[in-house]
Amino acid sequence: MDEVLMDEEDDCPELVPIAGKPLSHGTQIPVTIITGYLGAGKTTLLNYILTEQHNKRIAVILNEFGEGSALEKSLAVSQAGELYEEWLELRNGCLCCSVKDNGLIAIENLMQKKGKFDYILLETTGLADPGAVASMFWVDSELGSDIYLDGIVTVIDAKFGMQHLMEEKPEGLVNEAARQVALADLAIINKTDLVSSEELIHITDAVRSINGLVKILETQKSRWVGSLALAECMSEGDLNAWSHPLMLDACSFQRGPNTTPSPPPPMLSQLCPRVDLSEVLDLHSFDQKDGVNLAEKLQLVKTTRPHLDKSILTVTFEVAGSLSEDLLNVFIQDLLWEKAFKNKAGLPMDVIRLKGIVSIAGQPRQVMLQGVHELYELDETPQLWGEEPRVNRLVFIGRNLDPEVLLEQFITTVLKVGEST
Numbered sequence: 140m141d142e143v144l145m146d147e148e149d150d151c152p153e154l155v156p157i158a159g160k161p162l163s164h165g166t167q168i169p170v171t172i173i174t175g176y177l178g179a180g181k182t183t184l185l186n187y188i189l190t191e192q193h194n195k196r197i198a199v200i201l202n203e204f205g206e207g208s209a210l211e212k213s214l215a216v217s218q219a220g221e222l223y224e225e226w227l228e229l230r231n232g233c234l235c236c237s238v239k240d241n242g243l244i245a246i247e248n249l250m251q252k253k254g255k256f257d258y259i260l261l262e263t264t265g266l267a268d269p270g271a272v273a274s275m276f277w278v279d280s281e282l283g284s285d286i287y288l289d290g291i292v293t294v295i296d297a298k299f300g301m302q303h304l305m306e307e308k309p310e311g312l313v314n315e316a317a318r319q320v321a322l323a324d325l326a327i328i329n330k331t332d333l334v335s336s337e338e339l340i341h342i343t344d345a346v347r348s349i350n351g352l353v354k355i356l357e358t359q360k361s362r363w364v365g366s367l368a369l370a371e372c373m374s375e376g377d378l379n380a381w382s383h384p385l386m387l388d389a390c391s392f393q394r395g396p397n398t399t400p401s402p403p404p405p406m407l408s409q410l411c412p413r414v415d416l417s418e419v420l421d422l423h424s425f426d427q428k429d430g431v432n433l434a435e436k437l438q439l440v441k442t443t444r445p446h447l448d449k450s451i452l453t454v455t456f457e458v459a460g461s462l463s464e465d466l467l468n469v470f471i472q473d474l475l476w477e478k479a480f481k482n483k484a485g486l487p488m489d490v491i492r493l494k495g496i497v498s499i500a501g502q503p504r505q506v507m508l509q510g511v512h513e514l515y516e517l518d519e520t521p522q523l524w525g526e527e528p529r530v531n532r533l534v535f536i537g538r539n540l541d542p543e544v545l546l547e548q549f550i551t552t553v554l555k556v557g558e559s560t
């Protein structure tokens with residue numbers, strides 16, 4: 140294994156970009172953030188991952204923030220049954236450099252003490268905003284950290300998830316459960332044993348209506364508990380694709396007439412509920428490895444309609460042509476930082492997650508756009524534009540989004556009229 144490069148251990152270190160940022164994550168360790176409302180099944184999923192056969196040295200971090208202005212946070216790392224614990228000093232409620240850098244330093248220290256990990260899983264508390272935690276790893280990965288953000292996994296309670304998603308918050312505040320779904324790269328709808336197939340469809344639709352981009356899996360005890368026949372059905376490759384109850388339903392039919400004696404027709408929720416580790420780990424949701432097939436993925440995304448009152452939704456559009464990079468930055472900053480765009484009701488659009496593949500005038504390769512809350516990044520992918528006309532595809536997940544207004548703003552401000560691609 141490679142040497143662990145340690146950052147200077149300051150109170151609040153200055154991070155300096157390293158020259159010649161590596162294009163691959165060769166020596167970096169992925170971190171997956173596991174979030175989800177209280178009691179949804181996050182720890183159960185972690186335990187499952189840790190006990191499953193794999194060749195990885197996985198470290199688990201429990202990101203327990205105390206109530207209110209707690210000054211300490213425990214960083215427990217369990218690995219191969221052993222539990223290590225570190226205590227971090229936090230400055231009062233400050234989510235800026237104190238948490239950021241100390242969090243990373245603690246992980247890096249730990250790696251030095253215990254040897255390098257292959258993978259880090261970070262469980263947030265049920266009420267945490269995964270966006271804040273994600274930002275910490277995402278930004279620093281660009282600055283030569285040992286760690287990069289692989290993806291955000293949100294565990295949802297099939298039974299109480301609807302209730303959590305619908306909970307009314309005081310004016311101006313986003314419901315935490317909905318925010319966790321909005322930010323998810325993978326949504327695991329757990330405890331399917333506790334609901335009927337109708338309830339399962341309902342919660343799945345609600346999740347999809349918030350986040351049109353997310354991959355959805357259904358589980359019991361965060362794992363699969365099916366029979367051999369179901370194991371066969373799971374080997375069908377299409378479940379690696381975007382899972383949906385109807386697809387799970389379809390896979391029970393594909394088993395064909397040979398499966399005798401036929402078992403009682405399984406409830407939708409009993410089909411194939413498991414998590415294959417490859418579906419949770421190494422998602423590459425924030426980097427260029429994802430960029431290669433992101434263009435295809437984005438084509439499948441549809442603008443959603445709010446399922447719940449005042450809820451978060453997904454807006455997507457395609458625009459042919461090439462963009463001015465400067466104007467694109469202005470557009471994104473107006474949207475994310477200035478909150479300058481309003482919907483028809485006059486409410487400012489609030490984007491939580493942003494993804495896209497765009498064509499920058501004069502650049503031969505596709506450029507990936509990623510955003511989480513106020514952070515965003517434009518990154519060239521290895522993918523060259525082909526012969527066919529270039530198409531920009533964007534996906535926005537957030538509140539008060541109006542597809543028409545967004546599209547109009549995008550076209551008028553960003554598109555380089557008359558520019559050849």
Ligand SMILES: Nc1nc2c(ncn2[C@@H]2O[C@H](COP(=O)(O)OP(=O)(O)OP(=O)(O)O)[C@@H](O)[C@H]2O)c(=O)[nH]1
Nearest residue numbers: 176177178179180181182183265329330359360361
């Ligand atoms: N019936 C049922 N119970 C489950 C399932 N998955 C987890 N549980 C139970 O739900 C409870 C909460 O599970 P945890 O894994 O601790 O949930 P968590 O999200 O880590 O909870 P917090 O960290 O407290 O927010 C435990 O009692 C689990 O045994 C499931 O699929 N079905």
Ligand SMILES: [Zn+2]
Nearest residue numbers: 181182183262
């Ligand atoms: Zn837990």
